[in-house]
Amino acid sequence: MSEEKKEGQAGQGEGGQKQAKPKVPRQAMPEQDPHVRAKNFDEVTLGYTEEQALLEASRCLQCKKPFCTTGCPVGIDIKSFIGLIQSKDYLSALAKIKESSLLPAVCGRVCPQEMQCEKVCILSKKGDSVAIGRLERFVADFQAKHGGGRIPKAAAPSGKKIAIVGAGPSGLTAAFDLTVMGHKVTVFEALHKAGGVLVYGIPEFRLPKAIVEREVKVLEQMGVEIKLNYVIGKIKTIDQLMSEDGFDAVYICNGAGLPWFMGIPGENLNGVYSANEFLTRSNLMKAFRFPEYDTPIKRFKNVAVVGGGNVAMDAVRTALRLGADNAYIVYRRSKDELPARKEEVEHAMHEGVQFKLLVAPVKVLGNEQGWVKGLECIEMELGLPDDSGRRRPVAKPGSEFTLEVDAVVVSIGTSSNPLLFQTTPGLGQTKKGYIEVENEETCRTTKKGVFAGGDIVTGSATVILAMGAGRSAAKNIDQYLKTGEWWSR
């Protein structure tokens, strides 16, 4: 409840905008009790009631020149949608968001609003910003609960066919936009469920899968064809899609899915997992419900998760829910540098996750049967800033110690899957292994008619940035289909 106290002090409007100054504090998000939720997979946050949403919306000053929209990667007209909440027209508020973003129920939950729209909200200068993300979630959930709204209409058929490779946030967004423009879209998904990271990565307790299914269903009702179990590059090449299947353009948004390991001794012992494996088992395969579901997962008592991002927080909180007595985050920098959202870090702390900060793993220790029995670590201190601008962690000699754990989950990032490059001649690759594009706005690759966006271009980023890329891609694909123009290096 610490958040509530902190938020209770807020509520002063900023000068220069002459509206009445609201005295209402930022409304805290109702959530499950930390001790209870640490043992279940139900959603942690419960969402605003209508009363709370109205109170929160009343805090918005409806600025003449709103900054919030400039902070949104997809430029949602935030002022207008909150204004519509103020007048209790929730469905119109949702429609307003959907002009810019396909997945408000998702983004309202997983967007790092504190780094985006809420960061530039004028109220944040002297207190707490409007809880824009929570309001976004409220209108989306309101419609899901009460119905209403309609399936968006597509323009007259253009006769053009587009293939999208990957049914993650970027692909779904592009599919939506292109369908509205009148094009026939087929999405090819490698896994057996659409949603990408929304279904394999982000856990149920942070993003219920029913929400993703609902959004995918809307797309299908609009006429988008989603082909599951299609690993493009294997069952068909990009060239075959264009020459044999008659697709006029292809959008590649297959993500950055290849997990990095640390390259330290003992990393292939039993009980060492990539965060991708750990989360895919639990989320996509529902192994947390084994043996009701067929995929097994180990229920370890002492688990170390290496890394400090949102994925690491998802993994460590999953370990807790699977029954760990001790779940550790092992991160080589300090709390200030943790790349995860503050809210996720706080949630993890409240649930009992132990943070081993300024600590780096050195070696995974194993027993005679080949299972993890500990993680040898070394303490770090922060030195001068490195290329990323963050202070470089430096090992403290002689500070080695062993964390007694029976599992280690490696969550230090991902890179691009080499599969598509192997079978797509002419597709340019950057030094870091991602797809080369003219620029992130046009999404045009070095291969005519082939566009790319999302993590496969930028490296691992956020859901909303991937969605933004999907939107840019759709706009540029539409233009290409009309003009046939391409670029040259």
Next chain:
Amino acid sequence: MYEILKKTVWSAQEPRITEFVLDAPEIARAHKAGQFVIIIPRESGERIPLTIADKDAEKGTINILFQEVGASTMLLGSFKEGDKLMHVAGPLGKPTHVEKFGTVVCIGGGVGIAPVHPIAKAMKDAGNKVISILGARTKDLLIYEDLMRKASTEVRITTDDGSYVKKGFVTDELKQMIEVEKIPVDLVVVIGPPIMMKFVCKVTEPHRLKTFASLNTIMVDGTGMCGACRVTVGGKTKFVCVDGPEFDGHEVDYDEMMARQRQYLPEEKQAADICRKKLCHSA
């Protein structure tokens, strides 16, 4: 959904060996020797990697073969002709490197004979002399003999108990060929239990005889995303699903691989017990 067009029970002895012919035209067309599919039998099912044992690109069918050793394969074995599998993804993995090597020895042990079949066929089509060595515990568990005879120039068979052809292991026959009969061999391809692949490699290594081993590790997604299938090859970590499934057999750390294969034994047993009860009830 992928219909089971034909079901063959190769061996009624437990654990049963069963083969499905699946309606999967696009996979059949794209498939090359050495590749596998991931199968999910039902909504709550797990992702099961199975090597494609045969195909008919014109009819649009693929053959998969499995031994009913765990809950998921027992469940799969309970499917009948006309039933449909929920999901089949593939073909996955890198195809076998096929060219004219000269004499190629294809070794299959147990259910490993099935995945070696398309490789033998492709090697023979590429102009190689193919000598196949098939090993089974006992005569009743020997599969694909006729198909392997068609796909090979010569077939040799061993059974652990001596119930068919020659008593012994595939390694004995391999040694006999290269050390006693002095048959010049240019390449060995081996698929079977890890322990068998390990010992085949021990036979070929002193002769510097190039040996491909096709690994069947635990996988989840099968597309390079999770690393469950990782093995150490030549001191480096590789993913069987995207870097393999075939590797230089002499470079593989089999002991680590075997330890990793045992990770879920208690869970597998738990699931198998539940499955047995349920299947008994429904039978």
